[in-house]
Amino acid sequence: MNETITTLLNHRSIRHFKDKPLSDEQIKTIVASAQAASTSSFIQAYSIIGIKDKEKKRRLAEIAGNQEYVAENGHLFVFCADLSRHELIGEMEGKDVLTSIESTEKFMVALIDAALAAQNAAIAAESMGLGICYIGGIRNNLEAVKELLKTPERVIPLFGMTVGYPERINDQKPRLPIEHVYHEEEYQQDKEVYLRQLKEFDEMISAYYEQRTDGKRKDHWTEQMANMLEKQTRMYMKEFVHKNKMNLR
Amino acid sequence: MNETITTLLNHRSIRHFKDKPLSDEQIKTIVASAQAASTSSFIQAYSIIGIKDKEKKRRLAEIAGNQEYVAENGHLFVFCADLSRHELIGEMEGKDVLTSIESTEKFMVALIDAALAAQNAAIAAESMGLGICYIGGIRNNLEAVKELLKTPERVIPLFGMTVGYPERINDQKPRLPIEHVYHEEEYQQDKEVYLRQLKEFDEMISAYYEQRTDGKRKDHWTEQMANMLEKQTRMYMKEFVHKNKMNLR
Known part of the structure; x- marks a missing residue:
């Protein structure tokens, strides 16, 4: 390397x-x-x-x-x-x-x-x-x-x-395992496979936080993401961008 | 370095x-x-x-x-x-x-x-x-x-x-001089300064192409950009992105 x-x-x-x-x-x-x-x-x-x-x-x-x-x-x-x-x-x-x-x-x-x-x-x-x-x-x-x-x-x-x-x-934050983000030849579409992968990653992230916080925190990634995305933040963006004459047509 | x-x-x-x-x-x-x-x-x-x-x-x-x-x-x-x-x-x-x-x-x-x-x-x-x-x-x-x-x-x-x-x-392509893209403390807004900078860069690019093509090509950057942007290409993009349910709101 x-x-x-x-x-x-x-x-x-x-x-x-x-x-x-x-x-x-x-x-x-x-x-x-x-x-x-x-x-x-x-x-x-x-x-x-x-x-x-x-x-x-x-x-x-x-x-x-x-x-x-x-x-x-x-x-x-x-x-x-x-x-x-x-x-x-x-x-x-x-x-x-x-x-x-x-x-x-x-x-x-x-x-x-x-x-x-x-x-x-x-x-x-x-x-x-x-x-x-x-x-x-x-x-x-x-x-x-x-x-x-x-x-x-x-x-x-x-x-x-x-x-x-x-x-x-x-500490370094872990990333999604390579097979989540890297697809060979075409986009992987199997929902069951994907759900299983997400659950495995959740276990990994949870262990990461647990170790990092002496057991105080055990978040799952999917939970973090869902909570973040449920909040509708920066919804003014489309209008701001338009007002500044980009992304219009 | x-x-x-x-x-x-x-x-x-x-x-x-x-x-x-x-x-x-x-x-x-x-x-x-x-x-x-x-x-x-x-x-x-x-x-x-x-x-x-x-x-x-x-x-x-x-x-x-x-x-x-x-x-x-x-x-x-x-x-x-x-x-x-x-x-x-x-x-x-x-x-x-x-x-x-x-x-x-x-x-x-x-x-x-x-x-x-x-x-x-x-x-x-x-x-x-x-x-x-x-x-x-x-x-x-x-x-x-x-x-x-x-x-x-x-x-x-x-x-x-x-x-x-x-x-x-x-060969490596030149870039805009640093003062075009790097602004100190706030965005530089002086149009006259900017026009002068662009003309200077045009001379530079023109010399670059001339040397690279044994004098056959002498394009200016501003001319290249204006010609490219005058053509309205990929105007389907907004609709494609919307159809794929992104950038909607």
Whole structure:
């Protein structure tokens, strides 16, 4: 196993950072790594906002549900789907690009582009001995994020990423067994097989939590997921995205 | 610069592969690396379909616009946004999860989850000396892909990824200068600055193509983008996604 794969397989989210900022050199390397990721037809439909300002971080931490590590870290990135520069390009070149830009297809392209770049950033940071945590919590209130970071129309802040020197290293969370997510030749459709797999995974996760919490917690994954999904959260998203002129047609 | 960052920065899409399949061991390592990526609230909302079958690859190559390397490679992965298992979990746990699952928010979560996993797979493959190319072209006709790979409702095939031993190594494509995509503290909104940056990048790209093609090609990036976006492609996507019960509310 090479060093890179060791880094990939060793990933865990870090939620406690030392009070030490990243250097500009580190930030540059992380962003350059992000930019080196594949991009759909060279479109580069994303932007990254880097935040050092303590007040801004504090406000984003509040939005994300008072997660302390969103305020206290080495650097905070916010990754955005961005088709705003492509609107400008349409103007420059005198071509009508708006129908394309406002399509569900290009919304998907922008999300995927941003996520590929972000994951490269995460891997770059981890390879330098830094820890990272994705912050989906900023989607609790994108109107507030938009106001704070001054993102224009056709830009959707997707998630934050805290990066820094780890203060505390958590255990690694298990994943679904490979046969749940990896299908050979075609999608596996047998419901009985799938239910059995889910029950087996529940036992595994339950043992993981029990060991990790000295028996205090024994959650099942399916129970966690059902409880989470029963709550209808961030249901404003469709309207927010439409208002910002993406995913419209 | 460490080995991992060297791998990240050295990325280029590979479009000519040797006729040598990946070993099952390599496939497993790539999928394990994919699974190690972060996942929103542990939701793991994606599936990967691995294709060895020559006929199936040939058919996917046709769908993707007759790209030979979709048929001829070491292995072909198809990454899917997948909330289908979460519907089953709702049934198992007797909870109404469908409103959540059908939201734009969860559509975004599933796309981002799938893309993070895919990028880890790409990096794992490249770190082993293999080459990769993302195949957005499968989105030319997702109805056909769905039929071929038997994906159920709440599963959206997003892109393929060809992996294999490189037969020919292409030049690396330049990227937008960092100041285009990286904003400090807040989104940069000055249109004049932005137009100037775009013109500078156009000169750079033009020089790149000129050198690469012995002067035959001198495209500008903005021109490429405007021409691409003027064509309204894959406009069926919104309906396809809705029909598969995602991004609905």
